Amino acid sequence: xxxxxxxxxxxxxxxxxxxxxxxxxxxxxxxxxxxxxxxxxxxxxxxxxxxxxxxxxxxxxxxxxxxxxxxxxxxxxxxxxxxxxxxxxxxxxxxxxxxxxxxxxxxxxxxxxxxxxxxxxxxxxxxxxxxxxxxxxxxxxxxxxxxxxxxxxxxxxxxxxxxxxxxxxxxxxxxxxxxxxxxxxxxx
Amino acid sequence: xxxxxxxxxxxxxxxxxxxxxxxxxxxxxxxxxxxxxxxxxxxxxxxxxxxxxxxxxxxxxxxxxxxxxxxxxxxxxxxxxxxxxxxxxxxxxxxxxxxxxxxxxxxxxxxxxxxxxxxxxxxxxxxxxxxxxxxxxxxxxxxxxxxxxxxxxxxxxxxxxxxxxxxxxxxxxxxxxxxxxxxxxxxx
DNA sequence: TGTTGCATGTAAGGGGTTACATGATTGA
DNA sequence: TCAATCATGTAACCCCTTACATGCAACA
Numbered sequence: 001x002x003x004x005x006x007x008x009x010x011x012x013x014x015x016x017x018x019x020x021x022x023x024x025x026x027x028x029x030x031x032x033x034x035x036x037x038x039x040x041x042x043x044x045x046x047x048x049x050x051x052x053x054x055x056x057x058x059x060x061x062x063x064x065x066x067x068x069x070x071x072x073x074x075x076x077x078x079x080x081x082x083x084x085x086x087x088x089x090x091x092x093x094x095x096x097x098x099x100x101x102x103x104x105x106x107x108x109x110x111x112x113x114x115x116x117x118x119x120x121x122x123x124x125x126x127x128x129x130x131x132x133x134x135x136x137x138x139x140x141x142x143x144x145x146x147x148x149x150x151x152x153x154x155x156x157x158x159x160x161x162x163x164x165x166x167x168x169x170x171x172x173x174x175x176x177x178x179x180x181x182x183x184x185x186x187x188x
Numbered sequence: 189x190x191x192x193x194x195x196x197x198x199x200x201x202x203x204x205x206x207x208x209x210x211x212x213x214x215x216x217x218x219x220x221x222x223x224x225x226x227x228x229x230x231x232x233x234x235x236x237x238x239x240x241x242x243x244x245x246x247x248x249x250x251x252x253x254x255x256x257x258x259x260x261x262x263x264x265x266x267x268x269x270x271x272x273x274x275x276x277x278x279x280x281x282x283x284x285x286x287x288x289x290x291x292x293x294x295x296x297x298x299x300x301x302x303x304x305x306x307x308x309x310x311x312x313x314x315x316x317x318x319x320x321x322x323x324x325x326x327x328x329x330x331x332x333x334x335x336x337x338x339x340x341x342x343x344x345x346x347x348x349x350x351x352x353x354x355x356x357x358x359x360x361x362x363x364x365x366x367x368x369x370x371x372x373x374x375x376x
Numbered sequence: 377t378g379t380t381g382c383a384t385g386t387a388a389g390g391g392g393t394t395a396c397a398t399g400a401t402t403g404a
Numbered sequence: 405t406c407a408a409t410c411a412t413g414t415a416a417c418c419c420c421t422t423a424c425a426t427g428c429a430a431c432a
Contacts, residue, residue, distance in 0.1 A: 001418090001419095002281070002283065002286075002419085003419080003420090005286070005290075006286060008293075009286065009289060009290040009293065012290075012292075012293050013292070017382095017383075017384095018383080018384070018385095019382065019383050019384080022383095029289075030279060031279070031280070032279070032280070032281075032282070032285050032286055032289055033279055033281055033286060034278075034279035034281070035420080036420075036421065036422080037383090037384080037385085038385080038386080038387090038420090038421080038422080038423090039419080039420060039421080041384065041385060041386095042385085042386090060382080060383055060384075060427095060428090061381090061382050061383055061427080061428050061429065062382075062383050062384065062426065062427045062428060063383090063384080063426055063427050063428085064383070064384045064385070064426085064427090065383090065384085066382090066383060066384080067383095067384085076293070079290070079293050080293065080294065080295065083287055083290060083293065083294035083295070083298065083299055084294070084295060084298035084299070084302075086302070086305075087283065087284055087287070087302050087305070087306060089283075089284070089306075089309070090222070090283070091218060091219070091220070091221055091222035092219070092220070092280075092282075093190070093220075093221055093222070094220070094280075094346075095190065095275065095277075095278070096275055096277070097220050097343045097346050097347075098190075098193070098194060098197065098220055098221060098343075099271055099275070100339055100342035100343045100346060101197060101217075101220055101339045101340060101342070101343040102193075102197040102200075102267070102271060102339055103333065103338050103339030103342055104200075104201070104333065104334055104335055104336045104338055104339050105196075105197065105200050105264070105267050105268065105271065105339075106268065106271035106272070107268065107271070107272060108333050110271065110272035111271055111272070114272075114274070114275050117274075117275070118275060118277075121277070145291065145292065145296055145365070145368030145369075145371075146292055147292055148292045150291050150292055150364075150368070151288055151289045151290055151291030151292050151293075152289060154288035154289070154291055154361055154364065155285045155286075155288045155289040157357060157360070157361075158282075158285050158288060158354070158357050159285075161353040161354065161356070161357045162350060162353055162354070164353065165349040165350055165352065165353035166346070166349065166350070168349070169345060169346050169349045172345070173342055173345075176338075176342065177333070180333030180338070181333075183333075189390085189391090190391080191391075191392085205410095205411075205412090206411080206412070206413095207410065207411050207412075210411095223392080224392075224393065224394080225411090225412080225413085226392090226393080226394080226395090226413080226414080226415090227391080227392060227393080229412060229413060229414095230413085230414090248399095248400090248410080248411055248412075249399080249400050249401065249409090249410050249411055250398065250399045250400060250410075250411050250412065251398055251399055251400085251411090251412085252398085252399090252411070252412045252413070253411095253412085254410085254411060254412080255411095255412085377432100378431100378432085379430105379431085379432085380429105380430085380431080380432100381428105381429085381430085381431105382427100382428085382429085382430105383426100383427090383428095384425100384426085384427100385424105385425080385426085386423100386424080386425080387422100387423085387424075387425105388421105388422085388423085388424100389420105389421090389422085389423105390419105390420085390421080390422100391418105391419080391420080391421095392417100392418085392419075392420100393416105393417085393418080393419095394415100394416085394417085394418100395414105395415085395416085395417100396413105396414080396415075396416100397412100397413080397414080397415105398411100398412085398413085399410105399411090399412100400409105400410085400411095401408100401409080401410080402407105402408085402409080402410100403406105403407090403408085403409100404405100404406085404407080404408100
């Protein structure tokens with residue numbers, strides 16, 4: 001039932017269509033969560049059936065009507081209950097870390113290339129995060145705990161902190177793997 | 189097909205029973221991956237059927253035989269291919285970050301308690317990581333890129349780096365939420 | 377005329393969790 | 405005698421990804 005909470009969070013900020021939600025998942029929210037429209041549309045229907053959302057239909061561009069969803073009082077209650085409930089962490093399941101764990105079964109040079117590429121990706125991500133952060137803080141709402149920007153900044157700061165920790169780890173991993181590759185070549 | 193690779197990595201180190209794998213997932217590997225025995229046993233069977241593993245049966249303590257699996261040449265090839273293949277990152281889906289994102293819909297004091305508890309958990313984890321690190325480095329195999337300990341250290345260093353980044357983030361989040369709660373109480 | 381964006385849906389299959397089920401040995 | 409550890413399996417269900425499917429409007 002996790003997607004359900006993601007949808008509640010987004011629609012609690014302001015009404016969304018299924019398409020809107022899908023776009024946010026692909027853009028600004030992509031560092032936090034992701035879901036395909038094929039999962040989102042049925043879940044929105046189910047949530048309306050369960051009384052957490054209401055929808056208003058209007059003329060759509062395609063053959064079907066466009067539905068804009070808003071959160072009901074029951075939906076807001078569910079959201080608050082979940083936010084205060086105890087957090088049970090799950091195993092991270094990060095494939096990049098799994099590959100590092102398996103380094104002994106890998107070709108060191110090949111594996112090093114994977115972490116070098118990832119380091120480059122992280123640098124790009126950090127630049128984008130910095131831009132979003134500047135925008136958020138310029139909006140002047142980041143100190144207002146009732147404004148969405150408050151929470152957006154908190155999660156963005158997490159993304160920055162983790163990226164700043166992973167970048168040197170990737171570079172160090174590349175260094176260790178390259179040292180291994182060189183040493184291995186010299187000995188062999 | 190991700191569990192398949194996890195199992196290949198573990199069994200490539202040395203032969204394992206399904207039970208052994210399950211235990212490792214619950215203990216030292218828990219920071220990297222997790223799976224239940226109900227997922228592991230059928231997958232081991234399927235991998236044997238696909239020629240990635242061989243099994244040797246011996247008398248078991250219960251009503252069934254105990255099966256010890258080892259990796260075949262085909263399994264080792266599959267492992268190397270996967271380790272050199274391009275890495276496609278997935279959205280993290282961290283519920284703790286999602287809750288931060290939703291801070292505007294939460295009771296600040298209640299949410300702060302969640303991050304305070306998490307900070308305590310991370311501190312405990314860091315202590316355990318430090319102990320494992322000392323053990324690994326004392327083994328003297330961490331500079332040998334063909335020894336499992338080499339990769340184990342790499343992934344452990346990732347766990348340490350991320351935990352050391354998340355701890356101050358949690359504390360800062362608590363601080364911001366408490367400030368909001370106090371401010372809110374004073375105004376209301 | 378062909379692609380991108382808006383907008384919604386279904387179906388098939390892979391992956392993962394929870395619960396059900398059995399039974400011997402060892403230690404409290 | 406009660407619980408934990410060793411050891412393996414199945415079944416039901418939920419969650420998620422990939423692919424199939426429709427159709428208008430705007431722009432190149």
